[in-house]
Amino acid sequence: MVDVSAQVRPGGRSAKVRAAVHRAVGELLAEEPSETLTIPAVASRAGVHATTVYRRWGSAAQLLNDVATSRFSGDVVVPDSGSLGGDLERWMEDVATDLTDPDTLALMRATIGSGPEGGCACTADRHEQLSAILERERSRGGEAPDVESAVDSLLGPLYYRAIFSARPASPDWARRLVDSFLAAS
Amino acid sequence: MVDVSAQVRPGGRSAKVRAAVHRAVGELLAEEPSETLTIPAVASRAGVHATTVYRRWGSAAQLLNDVATSRFSGDVVVPDSGSLGGDLERWMEDVATDLTDPDTLALMRATIGSGPEGGCACTADRHEQLSAILERERSRGGEAPDVESAVDSLLGPLYYRAIFSARPASPDWARRLVDSFLAAS
Numbered sequence: 001m002v003d004v005s006a007q008v009r010p011g012g013r014s015a016k017v018r019a020a021v022h023r024a025v026g027e028l029l030a031e032e033p034s035e036t037l038t039i040p041a042v043a044s045r046a047g048v049h050a051t052t053v054y055r056r057w058g059s060a061a062q063l064l065n066d067v068a069t070s071r072f073s074g075d076v077v078v079p080d081s082g083s084l085g086g087d088l089e090r091w092m093e094d095v096a097t098d099l100t101d102p103d104t105l106a107l108m109r110a111t112i113g114s115g116p117e118g119g120c121a122c123t124a125d126r127h128e129q130l131s132a133i134l135e136r137e138r139s140r141g142g143e144a145p146d147v148e149s150a151v152d153s154l155l156g157p158l159y160y161r162a163i164f165s166a167r168p169a170s171p172d173w174a175r176r177l178v179d180s181f182l183a184a185s
Numbered sequence: 186m187v188d189v190s191a192q193v194r195p196g197g198r199s200a201k202v203r204a205a206v207h208r209a210v211g212e213l214l215a216e217e218p219s220e221t222l223t224i225p226a227v228a229s230r231a232g233v234h235a236t237t238v239y240r241r242w243g244s245a246a247q248l249l250n251d252v253a254t255s256r257f258s259g260d261v262v263v264p265d266s267g268s269l270g271g272d273l274e275r276w277m278e279d280v281a282t283d284l285t286d287p288d289t290l291a292l293m294r295a296t297i298g299s300g301p302e303g304g305c306a307c308t309a310d311r312h313e314q315l316s317a318i319l320e321r322e323r324s325r326g327g328e329a330p331d332v333e334s335a336v337d338s339l340l341g342p343l344y345y346r347a348i349f350s351a352r353p354a355s356p357d358w359a360r361r362l363v364d365s366f367l368a369a370s
Contacts, residue, residue, distance in 0.1 A: 036221045036245060060221060112297050112348060123349045151350070152362070156342035163297060164308045164344060165336070177337070184369050 020046040029106040068111040068121035084137040096174035099162040145185040153181040205231040214291040253296040253306035269322040281359035284347040330370040338366040
């Protein structure tokens with residue numbers, strides 16, 4: 001995470017604009033999740049000129065990706081419970097809980113719709129965290145599955161449920177995914 | 186599925202407009218997948234008045250859902266190979282192949298971004314097909330897992346990879362998901 005306070009000094013207008021624009025994106029998505037986000041609407045809500053937003057972010061898609069990158073980075077802590085099962089369970093509970101927040105889902109849905117092909121700013125950090133959890137188990141001397149199969153078996157069902165299905169991705173169910181995954185590995 | 190042919194008769198302008206508008210949506214998404222789809226742009230491409238599109242579909246989000254519903258319904262055939270494993274493997278290969286099409290992905294990404302919360306027109310038919318495959322195995326006298334666990338273990342990783350990851354969801358890999366799922370069930 002960038003230390004925003006370090007940028008805010010006399011003339012730290014840039015950081016203030018960024019904060020206002022990011023906040024405006026969140027507010028608009030929360031109010032009208034199925035409406036299309038436009039730069040003029042964001043600028044008007046943030047109280048800045050649309051040209052400022054265009055100059056800095058280029059397009060609504062790039063702005064959404066910037067917001068998603070900063071929202072979905074460093075928000076979930078990688079646990080260290082002493083065991084792979086414990087770490088994965090705690091982490092999956094946290095990610096599942098994050099995905100029950102309607103504002104989180106609205107941002108994720110909007111980012112997928114407007115994001116570049118082949119990847120999404122909303123899960124890049126999740127892959128790194130999962131990698132770190134598996135690596136820690138190896139450094140304990142244990143065996144750990146590869147990250148691809150963990151992504152398939154854990155993040156796959158979790159995000160599918162959050163995005164495509166009306167059934168909630170509960171922390172309990174997420175813990176059961178971990179149990180099945182470790183039993184099968 | 187609505188029998189569109191029944192609507193096409195002298196004066197079947199309604200069906201023609203629908204076809205032109207659906208085609209325009211597909212073209213625009215293929216050309217500019219990360220641009221926001223607007224009703225004026227669709228109307229202009231389809232050669233109809235924007236008011237016609239607004240009157241019939243209401244919003245870009247509802248139009249996208251209509252296109253996705255008709256695109257993702259009845260496009261994949263439920264196989265009958267004689268065994269649950271064979272049926273699931275063939276069906277998963279077909280769904281995975283469908284997801285390698287950039288136009289399919291563009292429509293799916295756009296629909297998620299603008300769709301109503303809690304569900305997506307792009308997977309409703311997939312759940313029904315999976316249910317039919319499992320039900321057929323039961324009618325053969327076999328045991329079949331419940332549809333929820335099949336959605337978690339099969340559609341979860343498949344759609345996650347298609348939407349969130351840059352790695353391709355190959356038919357081979359999709360077949361291996363079926364093997365692991367049946368081994369664990």
